[in-house]
Amino acid sequence: MKIIKPRKYGLVIQGGTLRSIFTSGVLDAFLLSKYNPFKYIVGVSGGAMCMAYYLSKQLNVSYHLMKTLSSDPKFMNWLNMFSEEGLINLDYLEKYSKTNFPINIKKLNRNCLLKNVEIVTTSLKDGSPVYLSANDNSLYKYLRASASIPFLTKGKCIVNNLHLMDGGWSDPIPVKRAIEKNCTDIVVIRTHPVSHREEWSYFGSFGGFWHRDKPKLSKRFNEDYIYYNETADFLEFDYPNHYPNLNIHQIAPTDYLKTSSYNTDHNMLDDDYRHGLHQGLDFINKMKK
Numbered sequence: 249m250k251i252i253k254p255r256k257y258g259l260v261i262q263g264g265t266l267r268s269i270f271t272s273g274v275l276d277a278f279l280l281s282k283y284n285p286f287k288y289i290v291g292v293s294g295g296a297m298c299m300a301y302y303l304s305k306q307l308n309v310s311y312h313l314m315k316t317l318s319s320d321p322k323f324m325n326w327l328n329m330f331s332e333e334g335l336i337n338l339d340y341l342e343k344y345s346k347t348n349f350p351i352n353i354k355k356l357n358r359n360c361l362l363k364n365v366e367i368v369t370t371s372l373k374d375g376s377p378v379y380l381s382a383n384d385n386s387l388y389k390y391l392r393a394s395a396s397i398p399f400l401t402k403g404k405c406i407v408n409n410l411h412l413m414d415g416g417w418s419d420p421i422p423v424k425r426a427i428e429k430n431c432t433d434i435v436v437i438r439t440h441p442v443s444h445r446e447e448w449s450y451f452g453s454f455g456g457f458w459h460r461d462k463p464k465l466s467k468r469f470n471e472d473y474i475y476y477n478e479t480a481d482f483l484e485f486d487y488p489n490h491y492p493n494l495n496i497h498q499i500a501p502t503d504y505l506k507t508s509s510y511n512t513d514h515n516m517l518d519d520d521y522r523h524g525l526h527q528g529l530d531f532i533n534k535m536k537k
Contacts, residue, residue, distance in 0.1 A: 258431030259286040260423050263293025263394075263416045264439030265336075266318055266507050269517050271295050271437050272310040273524020274499055274531075275302040281532045284359075288429045290379070290422045292368045292415040293395045295437065300387065303365065304356040311521050313349040317341065318512045338392050338405075346388070353387060364429060368415030368422055369393045369407070375468030377418035378410060379425065398455055417472055421479045423487075423496065432493065435531075438500035442484055446473035499531050 261271060275298050278284060284302075291299035294314075301310040317323040322340050345351075365382035367390045380390045386407070393405035393412040405412050419425060426434050438444075455469030468475075487496055501523060506516035 253432075255432045256287050256430055257285045258288040258426035258429065258434040259290070259299075260421060260426050260434060260436045261289070261291040261295035261299050262421050262436070262438050262440075263291075263295045263414070265294050265397075266314060266512075266517065267439040267505050267520070268294030268298055269311065269314050269507055269521045270439055270501055270505055270524035270527075271298045272301075272314065273521040273526075274437050274528035275299070276307055276311065277525050277528025277532065278302065279305060279307045281529070283532050283535075286363065286435075288364045288366075288426055288431050290366045290368060290425055291382075291394075292420060292422065293397075295439075296367045296382075296391055296394045296415075299365070299367075300351050300356060300382070300391065303359050303363075303382075304352040305359065306352060309349050313345055315514060315517050315521075316348075317344065318517060319514065320344075324512070336395075336397065338395060341395075342388055342392055351387065353385070356382075356387070366425070367391065367394050368419050368425075369396075369405075369412040370415055370418035370468070372411040372413055372462075372465065374462065374464040375418055375466075376464070377415065377422070377425075378412055379422075380407065398458075417468055418475075420476050421483070423479065423483060427491065427494065433495045434497070436483060436496060436498045438498055439505065440500065441503060442480075442498055442500045444504075445480055446476040448473055497531065499527050501527070 264271070279302060289299060298310045322337060323344070324336050360382065366379040367382050369378045369380060371378050380393070382390065389405065389407060393407050394415045396405045396413045398413055421436065423434060423436055452469050452472045456466045459465045459469060483496060483498060487494060505520045507520045
């Protein structure tokens with residue numbers, strides 16, 4: 249008798265700073281449709297924040313938080329670029345969100361009892377990914393670590409004596425982590441079109457030079473675009489050749505979002521949120537067929 253192994257559903261959420269407004273729309277579509285078959289969920293940076301509100305079933309909250317903060321000079325201000333806080337003030341983000349848009353931790357923990365939920369960060373020691381369990385009372389600190397962008401924020405966050413930064417540098421689209429967790433059906437939420445590929449950047453090169461005393465971390469900065477493109481190629485072309493029984497569904501913008509990482513135009517944010525909402529609902533309708 250042939251034994252049929254049960255399917256295990258995973259959700260992978262890319263970061264994108266304010267571009268995560270698209271992700272907010274997708275996850276709100278999931279909430280509206282009561283769609284949450286996932287046993288493993290992993291989020292990166294801004295995507296991890298959206299993930300937290302999705303798991304606590306707080307509809308529209310991540311959307312309103314991002315839209316409000318996008319034009320708040322206490323949160324993001326180019327005049328603070330070279331200050332201690334940097335362009336993006338994560339201290340302010342944490343205090344503001346706790347006061348005005350608090351995550352319902354009790355509900356989140358209750359909804360995660362039978363799930364494995366992780367937040368991606370990057371080790372400042374060697375550039376390797378560090379996966380933190382979101383099923384923990386340190387959720388806000390973990391979210392902050394995942395969003396600590398070098399040179400644009402304080403740049404690091406200390407968790408369990410580990411110096412960590414934005415998870416997007418080590419595992420921007422952690423689909424292979426989901427495969428390691430034995431997921432058979434994976435939904436990947438992207439904040440760029442599927443065809444997008446990164447290019448060499450001065451930012452990555454500067455990071456590599458800045459951390460030249462740490463060869464592995466320096467290499468991670470210098471070659472960040474290579475790592476991203478390898479994962480994008482794996483998702484678009486390669487995975488069926490390696491994992492014939494794996495199903496991967498990508499939910500991505502049909503074109504580049506109007507919102508950039510640090511765009512503060514409310515109309516653009518609204519458009520990209522609605523696009524995410526539409527893409528999420530369209531995906532769910534296809535799954536029902």
